[in-house]
Amino acid sequence: MQLTKAEEQVMKYLWSLEKAYLKNILDEFPEPKPAATTIATLLKRIIDKGFIGYKQHGSNREYYPLVKKTDYFSLQMKSIIKDYFNNSAAQFASFFTTESDLSEKDLKELQKLISEQIKTKNKAK
Amino acid sequence: MQLTKAEEQVMKYLWSLEKAYLKNILDEFPEPKPAATTIATLLKRIIDKGFIGYKQHGSNREYYPLVKKTDYFSLQMKSIIKDYFNNSAAQFASFFTTESDLSEKDLKELQKLISEQIKTKNKAK
DNA sequence: AAATGTATTCTATATTTGTAGAATATAATT
DNA sequence: AATTATATTCTACAAATATAGAATACATTT
Numbered sequence: 001m002q003l004t005k006a007e008e009q010v011m012k013y014l015w016s017l018e019k020a021y022l023k024n025i026l027d028e029f030p031e032p033k034p035a036a037t038t039i040a041t042l043l044k045r046i047i048d049k050g051f052i053g054y055k056q057h058g059s060n061r062e063y064y065p066l067v068k069k070t071d072y073f074s075l076q077m078k079s080i081i082k083d084y085f086n087n088s089a090a091q092f093a094s095f096f097t098t099e100s101d102l103s104e105k106d107l108k109e110l111q112k113l114i115s116e117q118i119k120t121k122n123k124a125k
Numbered sequence: 126m127q128l129t130k131a132e133e134q135v136m137k138y139l140w141s142l143e144k145a146y147l148k149n150i151l152d153e154f155p156e157p158k159p160a161a162t163t164i165a166t167l168l169k170r171i172i173d174k175g176f177i178g179y180k181q182h183g184s185n186r187e188y189y190p191l192v193k194k195t196d197y198f199s200l201q202m203k204s205i206i207k208d209y210f211n212n213s214a215a216q217f218a219s220f221f222t223t224e225s226d227l228s229e230k231d232l233k234e235l236q237k238l239i240s241e242q243i244k245t246k247n248k249a250k
Numbered sequence: 251a252a253a254t255g256t257a258t259t260c261t262a263t264a265t266t267t268g269t270a271g272a273a274t275a276t277a278a279t280t
Numbered sequence: 281a282a283t284t285a286t287a288t289t290c291t292a293c294a295a296a297t298a299t300a301g302a303a304t305a306c307a308t309t310t
Contacts, residue, residue, distance in 0.1 A: 090231035106215035
């Protein structure tokens with residue numbers, strides 16, 4: 001299941017905090033802050049969706065992500081690639097490298113990475 | 126402004142048709158098709174958001190995208206990269222190449238593309 | 251133990267989104 | 281001219297989402 005925008009925002013704060021009490025998350029929000037009950041509602045919904053867990057400490061809970069940011073991100077990417085590139089990661093990659101306007105330094109960095117990837121693939125054989 | 130899921134679906138059909146009357150879009154939908162008025166409502170909303178234009182032909186309209194699919198996609202990517210990669214396309218690219226599990230053939234293809242990119246960059250100097 | 255700070259749950263409302271019926275309008279067909 | 285096909289607008293309602301007040305509960309401080 002997917003997170004809504006508001007839920008995602010809470011997730012993002014939690015990912016950056018790694019673990020947090022309601023208060024800590026509320027503190028992250030810029031003014032005008034939402035009501036604490038709003039955060040509580042969102043936390044509850046995110047828990048129901050299985051993205052957040054918690055440890056009970058007295059009457060409070062210490063929340064922590066159950067899904068890694070990169071994993072959640074991967075899902076989003078897959079959905080975009082499916083929608084816009086006919087499910088082809090290669091097609092996406094080629095679009096991305098030509099359109100993203102990376103600097104020469106970035107491009108060379110990328111080349112190195114890809115070389116390593118290819119090496120790893122060959123080793124696996 | 127962003128499109129909602131239902132609006133995006135209509136956009137996708139319109140992108141693939143390039144231009145279309147309501148009927149043509151409706152035809153693209155698989156069974157069970159939505160009501161024609163539903164499509165009409167969505168079209169109107171998308172027009173208000175500025176993503177679609179039209180030419181009036183008698184009482185009908187021939188709709189066409191005002192935003193290219195790749196541009197719309199780029200916006201989505203930017204938003205994701207901003208959210209998950211601290212606004213660094215390079216960071217994203219490196220994550221992507223290591224995580225996307227491209228085939229060796231795809232990787233080599235990518236390398237070629239990037240080489241060309243670098244060449245183009247150098248020419249521009 | 252009373253007061254205070256914080257969190258949680260329950261409940262509720264406003265807004266946005268998805269969906270479509272009814273009424274209306276125009277063009278093409280009979 | 282009447283009928284039919286199609287599209288459009290207006291209106292409406294249901295579901296999902298965003299937001300938060302009221303009531304309640306526990307822990308800490310006084």
